[in-house]
Amino acid sequence: MATADEIRELMRTEGAAIAENTQGFNTGRYDSVSDLEDYEDLKRAARSIKEDAIAELPDLLDQLTETVEANGGSVYIADDAADANEYIRDVADERAADRAVKSKSMTSEEIEVNEALEADGVDVVETDLGEWVLQVADEAPSHIVAPAIHKSRESIAELFNERFDPDEPLETAEELTHFAREKLGEQIIDAEVGITGANFIAADTGTMALVTSEGNARKTVAATDTHVAVAGVEKVIPTVADLHPFIELIGRSGTGQDITSYVSLLTPPVDTPVVDFTDDETPLSEFDSDRDFHLVLIDNGRLEMRDDEQLRETLYCIRCSACSNSCANFQSVGGHAFGGETYSGGIATGWEAGIEGLDVAEEFNDLCTGCTRCVNACPVGIDIPWINTVVRDRINRDKDAPGEWLVDGLTPDEEDDGAPLQKRFFGNFETVAKLGSATAPVSNWLAETTLARQTMARVLGIDPRRDLPTFERQTLVDWAAARDSQITNPERRAVLYPDLYTNHVQVERGKAAVRVLESLGVDVVVPPAPSSGRAPLSQGMVSTATDHAERVTEILEPHIEDGRDVVVIEPSDHAMFTREYERLLDEPAFTDIAANSYEVFEYLFGLLDNGASTDSLSTVTGAEIAYHSHCQQRTLGLEAHTVAVLEACGYDVVTSDVECCGMAGSFGYKSDYYELSMDVGDRLRTQLRDDGVQDRPVVASGTSCLEQIDALLERQPRHPIELLAT
Amino acid sequence: MESKRASFEGALEALGVTVASTTESELEAAVTEAVTEPAVGVPPDEAVADEAFSLTETPVTVDPTPVALREATTGVTEAELGIGDYGSLVLSMTDQASELVSLFVERHVAILYEEDIQPDMDAAVAELDERFNETGESAIIATGPSATADMGALVKGAHGPKEVHVIIVEEEA
Ligand code: SF4
Numbered sequence: 001m002a003t004a005d006e007i008r009e010l011m012r013t014e015g016a017a018i019a020e021n022t023q024g025f026n027t028g029r030y031d032s033v034s035d036l037e038d039y040e041d042l043k044r045a046a047r048s049i050k051e052d053a054i055a056e057l058p059d060l061l062d063q064l065t066e067t068v069e070a071n072g073g074s075v076y077i078a079d080d081a082a083d084a085n086e087y088i089r090d091v092a093d094e095r096a097a098d099r100a101v102k103s104k105s106m107t108s109e110e111i112e113v114n115e116a117l118e119a120d121g122v123d124v125v126e127t128d129l130g131e132w133v134l135q136v137a138d139e140a141p142s143h144i145v146a147p148a149i150h151k152s153r154e155s156i157a158e159l160f161n162e163r164f165d166p167d168e169p170l171e172t173a174e175e176l177t178h179f180a181r182e183k184l185g186e187q188i189i190d191a192e193v194g195i196t197g198a199n200f201i202a203a204d205t206g207t208m209a210l211v212t213s214e215g216n217a218r219k220t221v222a223a224t225d226t227h228v229a230v231a232g233v234e235k236v237i238p239t240v241a242d243l244h245p246f247i248e249l250i251g252r253s254g255t256g257q258d259i260t261s262y263v264s265l266l267t268p269p270v271d272t273p274v275v276d277f278t279d280d281e282t283p284l285s286e287f288d289s290d291r292d293f294h295l296v297l298i299d300n301g302r303l304e305m306r307d308d309e310q311l312r313e314t315l316y317c318i319r320c321s322a323c324s325n326s327c328a329n330f331q332s333v334g335g336h337a338f339g340g341e342t343y344s345g346g347i348a349t350g351w352e353a354g355i356e357g358l359d360v361a362e363e364f365n366d367l368c369t370g371c372t373r374c375v376n377a378c379p380v381g382i383d384i385p386w387i388n389t390v391v392r393d394r395i396n397r398d399k400d401a402p403g404e405w406l407v408d409g410l411t412p413d414e415e416d417d418g419a420p421l422q423k424r425f426f427g428n429f430e431t432v433a434k435l436g437s438a439t440a441p442v443s444n445w446l447a448e449t450t451l452a453r454q455t456m457a458r459v460l461g462i463d464p465r466r467d468l469p470t471f472e473r474q475t476l477v478d479w480a481a482a483r484d485s486q487i488t489n490p491e492r493r494a495v496l497y498p499d500l501y502t503n504h505v506q507v508e509r510g511k512a513a514v515r516v517l518e519s520l521g522v523d524v525v526v527p528p529a530p531s532s533g534r535a536p537l538s539q540g541m542v543s544t545a546t547d548h549a550e551r552v553t554e555i556l557e558p559h560i561e562d563g564r565d566v567v568v569i570e571p572s573d574h575a576m577f578t579r580e581y582e583r584l585l586d587e588p589a590f591t592d593i594a595a596n597s598y599e600v601f602e603y604l605f606g607l608l609d610n611g612a613s614t615d616s617l618s619t620v621t622g623a624e625i626a627y628h629s630h631c632q633q634r635t636l637g638l639e640a641h642t643v644a645v646l647e648a649c650g651y652d653v654v655t656s657d658v659e660c661c662g663m664a665g666s667f668g669y670k671s672d673y674y675e676l677s678m679d680v681g682d683r684l685r686t687q688l689r690d691d692g693v694q695d696r697p698v699v700a701s702g703t704s705c706l707e708q709i710d711a712l713l714e715r716q717p718r719h720p721i722e723l724l725a726t
Numbered sequence: 727m728e729s730k731r732a733s734f735e736g737a738l739e740a741l742g743v744t745v746a747s748t749t750e751s752e753l754e755a756a757v758t759e760a761v762t763e764p765a766v767g768v769p770p771d772e773a774v775a776d777e778a779f780s781l782t783e784t785p786v787t788v789d790p791t792p793v794a795l796r797e798a799t800t801g802v803t804e805a806e807l808g809i810g811d812y813g814s815l816v817l818s819m820t821d822q823a824s825e826l827v828s829l830f831v832e833r834h835v836a837i838l839y840e841e842d843i844q845p846d847m848d849a850a851v852a853e854l855d856e857r858f859n860e861t862g863e864s865a866i867i868a869t870g871p872s873a874t875a876d877m878g879a880l881v882k883g884a885h886g887p888k889e890v891h892v893i894i895v896e897e898e899a
Binding site: 202204266 | 859862876884
């Protein structure tokens with residue numbers, strides 16, 4: 001795992017360049033996909049092509065082998081990196097190659113083919129300019145699409161000037177690009193072997209698609225007579241026509257361009273003549289096109305991933321990088337912290353767990369906070385946070401249980417007793433909260449003592465700089481039980497779900513929610529209920545989370561049957577009911593709760609839309625307010641409802657659009673991540689301090705967001721429901 | 727036809743690609759005007775065009791030597807298709823070295839017959855699917871000049887051409 005020190009160092013040295021570039025990609029993506037009328041249809045089509053292709057993979061591989069061989073090429077299916085490298089070394093050896101030029105490909109990074117060839121004395125030159133910069137600097141890529149994203153123009157200029165000592169020092173991006181183009185141009189035309197990846201390979205014709213913007217893949221293929229394409233077995237799709245959605249989506253998803261400059265559709269060996277670039281006599285067309293083509297398809301754990309119910313989806317990934325770019329933590333630290341041996345960003349956990357093993361995935365898995373900002377960005381609809389959760393669960397299970405004396409009562413489900421102590425503490429926060437309320441205010445006083453904070457820091461890794469929640473003696477459930485419903489002829493009937501924080505800590509927002517619902521004619525009950533399981537789930541304690549899900553359903557189901565709607569204040573719990581429970585519950589139970597649950601403002605929006613009036617609410621005229629929605633709420637498309645209701649009540653609302661507040665549940669409490677959490681939070685702080693925003697009171701929907709904003713700003717934030725209660 | 731053409735030209739403009747239109751009989755003049763010498767080229771496929779387009783009456787050296795190619799500023803080739811919604815050109819990879827001529831130059835001049843403009847990517851890929859299945863050929867979907875942002879800002883002309891110019895050949899009135 002990247003230590004707090006390493007994270008701090010990366011934030012300092014690489015963070016700014018990564019943040020600027022990834023945010024630029026995101027802006028491009030939002031603009032570009034908003035121009036696509038059928039964006040969702042394209043994503044669905046892309047997903048279904050990949051689903052089918054992976055399902056039929058063995059047959060497609062057979063078909064592809066036949067076609068490529070019929071075209072005059074060779075196919076080799078390599079079990080692992082060593083096997084692939086041995087084959088490629090033989091090809092280079094047979095060609096008596098002194099130099100291989102290579103266009104960027106993750107799969108060739110995965111097998112480290114450069115080192116293998118260099119051991120044989122073959123000079124391997126990266127032709128992608130970013131990749132070449134890293135080769136010169138002897139650094140590892142930090143992003144799957146833009147490998148040198150962490151390097152600024154200044155640092156590249158410094159590197160080139162030092163290494164190549166040009167006559168005139170290089171300075172501008174133009175100069176640097178031109179210099180690299182010249183240098184690489186000479187080396188490309190001098191090479192014998194061209195190595196490329198393949199983004200997609202159509203089994204019907206043997207046509208492979210290569211996506212680049214520089215044209216280096218084109219040159220790599222055209223200027224050499226021996227082409228080795230290296231790709232994972234999962235890259236095969238049935239037909240050329242199936243390329244359509246991917247061509248539309250891949251550039252937009254990654255760098256936010258509608259399409260990259262070149263999509264090479266090669267059915268090798270290609271007809272382009274192989275020329276001697278020093279020949280001044282022979283016309284181009286008189287050279288023949290005697291070309292060798294080798295397709296090296298790599299398994300390296302992929303076929304096992306295909307049999308793994310949970311990891312299989314990883315194989316649908318088209319390596320577009322949208323999940324990295326949309327990830328708030330990635331924006332701060334980049335792929336040098338948030339990545340493994342080869343892959344980086346959100347989906348890297350799945351890749352590294354599948355091809356390298358859990359130990360590699362573990363090194364960065366905790367950097368996924370499960371905020372779900374990547375979910376809608378992924379063009380093939382992979383539930384990336386879920387893959388991260390599954391891998392976290394497997395890592396937990398791989399561990400020995402920590403000292404029993406510490407964890408008594410912290411793990412209700414013994415299946416999860418492998419989780420490290422810190423994970424168990426946060427995963428079972430329900431127990432802590434119950435105890436905290438029962439003994440408040442003593443618990444609050446006790447928790448703040450120096451001794452307690454030191455112990456928490458040492459034993460549980462809870463950062464002393466983070467304020468702890470203050471438990472209320474009277475829970476929301478107790479308060480509700482002690483009062484009668486105010487409604488005689490209800491318009492609707494609801495059960496307000498008392499989430500952990502609303503029940504024990506933010507009791508005021510719970511009371512406000514009850515009052516607001518009642519003033520709109522809703523009869524409300526607040527029964528005691530277990531916590532949703534969000535906390536254990538985010539610690540990778542899947543079976544404990546499942547247990548919670550089942551107990552929650554037991555409590556809520558009779559109310560649903562009785563005709564009550566489920567209203568949820570905490571967006572991350574609402575997301576549990578409507579998203580994650582699909583993974584934890586059987587289908588009817590999930591459908592029942594998902595279909596009947598509403599985030600509180602979504603519910604209010606529905607009531608107003610159906611004719612309820614804002615008259616009975618607390619309204620204003622034109623008061624200015626700033627609203628920060630919650631990640632999971634935005635993923636579910638529910639931000640707009642809060643804005644609309646606030647506007648209906650007379651507010652002038654501005655919203656934040658940074659990816660995340662940086663807190664994400666327990667994440668910001670952890671000493672290892674506290675500073676990262678604050679760095680991400682800084683982007684929100686900057687927005688909330690912008691001109692025209694800096695004097696607006698702030699409201700936020702999520703518990704973690706409220707805590708983070710409280711730490712970031714002088715202005716104390718509130719839940720928007722508190723504005724509406726009379 | 728009009729709307730395909732209009733959206734194609736709009737997309738080209740957004741990419742910074744310049745466009746000229748001409749007719750078959752004026753093509754040589756249009757090519758002459760479009761090139762910066764030294765220029766090399768591959769004449770349009772005879773299956774599409776007649777002998778009039780051999781490019782012999784232009785300053786373009788047809789079927790140059792490799793050294794001449796490397797010294798050339800402009801490369802002239804045909805584009806098989808235009809793609810309306812993206813402003814993309816589909817370039818072939820013939821044994822006449824069209825791939826080298828369109829790539830190893832600073833300025834690529836593409837000759838495109840108006841009837842070969844497809845409305846959108848979907849239609850273009852469907853056509854390529856059919857063709858590739860019949861002929862086993864290859865193609866490049868090229869959209870705008872080559873570009874990179876790897877050096878800290880967007881720069882045109884990374885490995886491939888810095889400028890692209892499209893000559894649309896309309897039917898004679
Ligand atoms: S998981 Fe999805 S978003 Fe992430 S790189 Fe793969 S395809 Fe792109």
